[in-house]
Amino acid sequence: MNAPYPLDLLGLADIRAARELLSDVVKTTPMIPSRPLTEITGTPAWLKCENQQRAGSYKVRGAYTRIARLSAAERARGVVAASAGNHAQGVALAAGLLGARSTVFMPEGAPLPKVTATRGYGASIEYAGTTVDDSLEAAHLFAAETGAVLIHPFDHPDVIAGQGTVGLEILEQCPEATTIVTAVGGGGLISGVAVAAKALRPDIRVIGVQAAGVAAYPPSLAAGSPVKLDRGVTIADGIAVLKPGDLPFAHVSKLVDEVVTVTDEDLSAALLVLLERHKMVVEPAGGAAVAALLTGAYTPPPDGPVVAILSGGNIDPMLLLRVIEHGLASAGRFLRLAVRCTDRPGELARLLGEIAEQRANVVDVSHSRQSPRLSFGEAEVALSVETRGPDHSAALISTLRDSGYRVSLLADTTP
Helix, strand or coil, rough: CCCCCCCCCCCCCHHHHHHHHHHCCCCCEEEEEEEHHHHCCCEEEEEEEHHHHHHCCCCCHHHHHCCCCHHHHHHCCEEEEEEECCCCCCCCHHHHCCCCEEEEEEECCCHHHHHHHHHHCEEEEEEEECCCHHHHHHHHHHHHHHHEEEECCCCHHHHHHHHHHHHHHHHCCCCCCCEEEEEEECCHHHHHHHHHHHHHHCCCCEEEEEHHCCCCHHHHHHHHHCCCCCCCCCCCCHCCCCCCCCCHHHHHHHHHHHHEEEEEHHHHHHHHHHHHHHHCCCHHHHHHHHHHHHHHCCCCCCCCCCCEEEHHHHHHHHHHHHHHHHHHHHHCCCCEEEEEEECCHHHHHHHHHHHHHHEEEEEEEECCCCCCCCCCEEEEEEEEEEEECCCHHHHHHHHHCCCEEEEEECHHHHH
């Protein structure tokens, strides 16, 4: 490892010092009870709402701590960062508060609302590559060429110390907590939280959650050192990191109890629960901890409260629409059907009447008689239908088939 700092683990004093530095900058985010998670886990469950933090995520905590500790001469050279969006906004906000110029490299295809918000906080935006790792390489090169100070998204002691202030707040708001669950990308947040939590409560469990499509920690922990994935695909852009940071890995390997994975379908379902049951707008990465608890990817022992960190809420509204639809489909509440019927007047009205009698709601419908799959005199109706759940969906399909319709499920292509 060739990190530009010692790989010693941080201590509680480091987190408390960052807390003092951030006292007038970040807000103490709410902690709210979650009845759905309590019912599923069998133990009191709470949500730590970092989606309501300034700039929409916990990232401003680490970014401000890092930039505030630069010398005046270093800040005068400007700062540079790489991010899919949340760290970008945190750096741009922190740099603006501290009077430093900021340049942020973002992957091509970064969510437009995150790009717009980052620019709105005063940063200059550059695009580089298709992943955060690609953008990070470009940011390193920019720093070497211009003298700007790199503000790493997770691999620096000051960043970890800032993120660790979330852990201090959790144990102040829920001192009896026995488990903390949080999303993991590069590892900065979970490292800081683990330092704070384990120092104050050595018996507390700290659990990390990664998107299955970009889960670098399980193979890295198995290998005993950071391992870079060849590629990764997930809707959770906030944790789409191909390789753990050296310093975060040192913390995770010694302090974190377990790292589990969830699928994009799990993330979609979690966001739907958060939206419907908690009125919380959360991005896919921000819902990873909830997804793990909902699906049983991690089951906390019933010995005390579990706290799930909602790490961010910066979601593209268009993605949110697709995620909601996908979440409904995953929960058995949204069907895409292809129904073949006789091509004669009134047949479409009869089909829709059958669906209405089953108390299902048709979202959209298209009618075709030109498909080469159809026989002469046949038509195909493609339908999107909302139902009350898996049993209602099965009953609807059974009823249509009993009525003589040829019904098939269409492949879901969202998100």
